[in-house]
Amino acid sequence: MHESAAEKIRSIETPEGTFTVRLILDDLGSIYPGMIRYTVEVLRGTEAVYTYAVNSYESARPDSPIDTRKVAEIVFFRLAHDVASRPHAYTRPRFFTRPLPGSGTCDVVILQGSPRRFGNSARIASWCDDEAARAGLSSRVLFLQDMDIRACIGCYTCYNYGYCPVDDDMPGIIRALESASVIVVCTPVYTSTVPAGLKAVIDRCQWLHAREKVLGREVHARGLLVAVAGRRGTDPFVCVTRVVDAFMENLGILPAGPVLIGDLDRVRDVGKIEGSEGDVRAALRALLAPRDEG
Numbered sequence: 001m002h003e004s005a006a007e008k009i010r011s012i013e014t015p016e017g018t019f020t021v022r023l024i025l026d027d028l029g030s031i032y033p034g035m036i037r038y039t040v041e042v043l044r045g046t047e048a049v050y051t052y053a054v055n056s057y058e059s060a061r062p063d064s065p066i067d068t069r070k071v072a073e074i075v076f077f078r079l080a081h082d083v084a085s086r087p088h089a090y091t092r093p094r095f096f097t098r099p100l101p102g103s104g105t106c107d108v109v110i111l112q113g114s115p116r117r118f119g120n121s122a123r124i125a126s127w128c129d130d131e132a133a134r135a136g137l138s139s140r141v142l143f144l145q146d147m148d149i150r151a152c153i154g155c156y157t158c159y160n161y162g163y164c165p166v167d168d169d170m171p172g173i174i175r176a177l178e179s180a181s182v183i184v185v186c187t188p189v190y191t192s193t194v195p196a197g198l199k200a201v202i203d204r205c206q207w208l209h210a211r212e213k214v215l216g217r218e219v220h221a222r223g224l225l226v227a228v229a230g231r232r233g234t235d236p237f238v239c240v241t242r243v244v245d246a247f248m249e250n251l252g253i254l255p256a257g258p259v260l261i262g263d264l265d266r267v268r269d270v271g272k273i274e275g276s277e278g279d280v281r282a283a284l285r286a287l288l289a290p291r292d293e294g
């Protein structure tokens, strides 16, 4: 996955046993250009009891006075001092983590990006839900508008520990996406792109990207975009398809050809556009069919 090297090691004898404090450098350049992560680990015997990590993308500017390596070195020396003076505080493991929920997994996950509960995207989501049920698969429509999802804060913590520190409903979405074999994005075009709520989820899926890259948890899903727009033609969909393609590519989701339905400012109801329901169902059915692995 990436190169690891122990940069500094200190062994500390205490009444609580022998501790080792290590400063490890990981070259994450294969994920982002020039990304370096420093991890400071405290081991009691061979058991890791404390981990601190910092990476070079956390500082806002490349010429920032915060030098990632210096930060890691300061933490290394402080931890070594702390372990020597209060070893009893390091006898049991303490980790920064945020576990994903144990339930909420299903075969087909449908991200419904419109804020309108009974609009066109919601209707399309219900066709997809029904199609999954007909194929005997479990499915779940996530109405993003009903969920508490905050915007990504660009802290890059996910590349340190494989979790996101923002406290909201995102763990349930990550869990669902990680387990799904098909991911459908149903969305309207809003000002040439996706609505803000869906964009927030897409950005926060950086967490999933980090889980794949840092923890090796791979998503093995196929993806489908179904988008609706007020205007006619293909022009309104240019940015939406790019954004959703980038989302899928980032996570290793294999996209099928999108279904793009325009002219809704005039027709209003997607159910009244001839062939739309059939096209959506057929596109999804093609993904739900068992794959020819040969």
Ligand SMILES: Cc1cc2nc3c(=O)[nH]c(=O)nc-3n(C[C@H](O)[C@H](O)[C@H](O)COP(=O)(O)O)c2cc1C
Residues within 6 Å of the ligand: 114, 115, 116, 118, 119, 120, 121, 122, 187, 188, 189, 190, 191, 192, 193, 228, 229, 230, 231, 232, 236, 264, 265
């Ligand atoms: C804030 C907003 C921005 C929109 N921007 C566009 C746009 O840039 N291009 C377009 O063709 N339609 C645009 N539309 C129209 C919607 O894409 C269209 O009404 C769609 O059917 C709404 O889907 P929904 O019923 O699933 O909410 C916009 C609608 C809203 C409310």
